[in-house]
Amino acid sequence: SYVLTQPPSVSVAPGQTARITCGGNKIENKNVYWYQQRPGQAPVLVIYYSTDRPSGIPDRFSGSNSGNTATLTISRLEAGDEADYYCQVWDGDSDNCVFGSGTQVTVL
Amino acid sequence: QVTLRESGPALVRPTQTLTLTCTFSGFSLTTSGVCVSWVRQPPGKALEWLARIDWDDDKTYNTSLKTRLTISMDTSKNQVVLRMTNMDHVDTGTYFCARTSYDIVSGSYTFLDFWGQGALVTVSS
Numbered sequence: 001s002y003v004l005t006q007p008p009s010v011s012v013a014p015g016q017t018a019r020i021t022c023g024g025n026k027i028e029n030k031n032v033y034w035y036q037q038r039p040g041q042a043p044v045l046v047i048y049y050s051t052d053r054p055s056g057i058p059d060r061f062s063g064s065n066s067g068n069t070a071t072l073t074i075s076r077l078e079a080g081d082e083a084d085y086y087c088q089v090w091d092g093d094s095d096n097c098v099f100g101s102g103t104q105v106t107v108l
Numbered sequence: 109q110v111t112l113r114e115s116g117p118a119l120v121r122p123t124q125t126l127t128l129t130c131t132f133s134g135f136s137l138t139t140s141g142v143c144v145s146w147v148r149q150p151p152g153k154a155l156e157w158l159a160r161i162d163w164d165d166d167k168t169y170n171t172s173l174k175t176r177l178t179i180s181m182d183t184s185k186n187q188v189v190l191r192m193t194n195m196d197h198v199d200t201g202t203y204f205c206a207r208t209s210y211d212i213v214s215g216s217y218t219f220l221d222f223w224g225q226g227a228l229v230t231v232s233s
Contacts, residue, residue: 001171033219035155042204042223043155054221086155090217095168097145097157097208097217 002091004100011106018074020103022087025068032070033088034063036081037102043086047072074105082107110134112144112205114227120195122233130188130205130224137163137183143208144188145220146179150201160208160217161188195231202226 005023012018022032032050035043045054047063050070060075074081087100116128128146135142146158159169159179169177178191188205204227206220 031216031218035220037155042225043206043220044223045219045221048219048221088220094171095217096171097147097160097220099147099155099157102154 001094001096002089002098004087004089004098006085006087006100006103008101009104009106011108012077013108014077014079016077018077018081018105020072020074020085020087020105022070022072022100023068024070024089027068027070027089028066030065030089032063032065034061034072035086035088036083037086038083046085077105077107079107081105110207110222112207112222112224114203114205114224116203116227116229118228118230120199120229120231122196122231124195126190126192126195126199126229128190128192128203128205128227128229130190132186132188132205132207134222135207137161137181137186137188139163141210141212143210143217144181145206145208146188146190147204147206147220147223148199148201149204149226150198153201158192158203159190162210197231200229200231202228 034047037043050065051063062073084102112132143162145160161179176193181188206223209218
């Protein structure tokens with residue numbers, strides 16, 4: 001089965017840039033989706049097709065995907081960005097949806 | 109306006125069967141490319157996808173859990189039902205349903221764009 005690897009946590013000062021990685025075998029060949037989940041809430045889609053932003057998501061959120069790593073970048077970090085972030089892909093072999101282990105973003 | 113809402117028992121005994129219902133509005137599960145997934149999250153842990161049902165009634169299950177899962181839909185009621193048999197303490201968590209999209213042009217599943225608020229299920233004797 002396809003495995004996605006994320007760092008458990010990232011801590012960044014407000015106003016700086018947070019980068020969250022998502023590792024997977026040849027992930028560049030897949031579309032990657034990113035979700036933000038605040039405590040006690042449902043996940044919210046923040047990036048789709050690896051680089052696109054849904055309407056209503058600030059342009060401070062951006063995505064990239066190359067080689068074996070996809071990255072979610074949050075620029076000009078704000079206190080409200082504190083949350084868990086999950087990457088997601090579809091495993092073509094099993095037709096299963098796969099989530100990464102999640103990364104907790106802390107604004108120092 | 110798209111909404112989804114999960115409902116079901118908050119407490120389930122070990123070995124029992126869990127039945128959860130997802131009631132949705134703002135979209136139709138008979139529209140090509142529209143699907144609904146179930147996702148769960150144990151307390152303090154990561155999201156885990158469980159199952160998906162498609163507009164054409166095609167069903168796909170998490171490979172590791174497929175023997176315990178059954179997903180079905182009632183399009184007249186705008187509902188999707190998930191059944192999970194032989195519940196255990198490790199199945200305790202929040203269960204979400206989410207609208208899922210299939211890109212007909214590329215022939216691939218894509219994002220889970222609208223989620224319910226989740227239903228907390230505790231497995232305990």
